[in-house]
Amino acid sequence: MSALKVIVVGGGIAGLAAAHRFTEQGRGQGLAVELTLLEAKNRLGGTIATERVDGFSIEAGPDSFLSEKPWALALAQRLGLGDQLVGTNDQYRRTFVVHKGRLHPLPDGFQLLAPTQFWPLATSRLFSWPGKIRMAMDLLLPRGHRAQDESLAAFVTRRLGREALDRVAQPLVAGIYTADPEQLSVAATMPRFLEMERRDRSVILALWRSARRRPGPHAAGGGPRWSLFVTLKNGMAELVRALSDRLPPGSVQLRSPVKTLRRADQRWRVITTDGSAFEADGVVLATEAHQAAQIVDERDSALATLLKGIPYASSATVSLGYRREDVPHPLDGFGFIVPRTEARPILACTFSSVKYPYRAPAGHALLRLFFGGALHESILNRGDGEMIATGRAELESLLGIRAEPVIARVYRYPVSMPQYLLGHLDQIAAIEARLQHHGGLRVAGGAYRGVGIADCVRSGEDAADQVLQALRLSRAG
Secondary structure, X not given: OOOEEEEEEOOOHHHHHHHHHHHHHHHHHOOOEEEEEEOOOOOOOOOOOEEEEOOEEEEOOOOOEEOOOHHHHHHHHHOOOHHHEEEOOHHHOOEEEXXXXXXXXXXXXXXXXXOOOHHHHHHOOOOOHHHHHHHHHHHOOOOOOOOOOOEHHHHHHHHHOHHHHHHHHHHHHHHHHOOOOOOEEHHHHOHHHHHHHHHHOOHHHHHHHHHHHOOOOOOOOOOOOOOOEEEEOOOOHHXXXXXXXXXXXXXXEOOOOEEEEEEEOOEEEEEEOOOOEEEEOEEEEOOOHHHHHHHHOOOXXXXXXXXHOOOEEXXXXXXXXXXXXXXXXXXXXXXXXXXXXXXXOOOEXXXXXXXXXXXXXXXXXXXXXXXXXXXXXXXHHOOHHHHHHHHHHHHHHHHOOOOOOOEEEEEEEEEEEEOOEOOHHHHHHHXXXXXXXXXXXXXXXXXXXXXXXXXXXXXHHHHHHHHHHHHHHHHHO
């Protein structure tokens, strides 16, 4: 039997996961798989990049992945990176919220949208007493009537009140999705909260019950549990390196942007912008959705329209390194989030060298600020120097830092953050239905069913599995 020729377009984490899955499944199932990965840029990794300079380890993009979503953790372990995995410094596991120009700790037990402990909420200065009482009313409210789709803002306001939305949910969502919660689909982004309401009626009650069922840190048979966020000792770029090292020699072609996709004689023909053509039995498009739309437009304009219908926002990070003695704040947390109601130019700040080890040299601190998103996109028109100056001004106002940073880096990601707006799941279902008409073609990435590293790994691996299954069925028929 001749080798199955497969092409992955895009060398971000989803594309790398798909490419690795093809080679992994080929070895495991005794399949002859001939892989080509085409990447438009001069490096692999997409938004993942780690810069190491003067003892600092600076993440340009994602700094970690969720351990409760198993796909990235399992992949890292299969790649032999188990001894490089590190969790968060849980001695300082808390988050601050900016309120009236000051940092207030998020009450202990607050799980993303809702509180789970009475006393920390009651004594918190972040919320007013009417706001606290309104949150507690979730315990008494009936189940809501399920609308066709509901925005995250509507859901949080309905269950927990406006203060919970404005002071917690909105800034947390801005950090994850860089999106407007008034437009964000709760079913697409946080379906477990809808399930909690359906199953337990009250979100707070559901979280309480979940906490009681959760195994301890040394549950029998499970070994020590990972912290919620996990990274790699030498930075997230190690995951990219390990994946690329596992791909067949010569399979990666950089600086090869793809222009279009054609179908002839039951095979795909992938054509790059310089006119080069690659033939394949199966293709995974692991680019941004709007780029995938351009590639498939000649073949299926209806699919292209659906893909173009997924909007994106732009974002940027500013990382600043300081001598620890120049930072008057104790940095006794993972960082802070900034509600839109504060009218500040930043979305959040991570205390990177507190959250994870090995991020700053001894006697120094590394802080990372987040800019942009759907509600703050215009700020990205500023130059790098102005962005750094803006970040420094915010750190002076909120943390009292007046000193010059010893290092400063700006990283920009234009049109890179997919927005899961109302109707998103219906749109993804329509995209997947259209793909069924194209044997051996799938899409992968953060635009579809999850934006995090773990979700992108799952997306890439699932796409590769589906392509292989379709090709096996085709050959069997």
